[in-house]
Amino acid sequence: MQVALGRSQSDEMRLGLHKVSKLLRGDSGLCLTNMLVEEAQMLILQSHVRSASVI
Numbered sequence: 001m002q003v004a005l006g007r008s009q010s011d012e013m014r015l016g017l018h019k020v021s022k023l024l025r026g027d028s029g030l031c032l033t034n035m036l037v038e039e040a041q042m043l044i045l046q047s048h049v050r051s052a053s054v055i
Helices: 017-021 037-053
Strands: none
Touching: none
């Protein structure tokens, strides 16, 4: 994901993305949406609850 976003200012896809790239470690992901923060958090929480109940 770091390569896709850009590891440095010279190869970033958008201005400032290399700063985000430096924060990514291990298994990580990004959630990009135009939803309100509360809506996005609720969807993520519901998704985790559903996946925890699957046997």
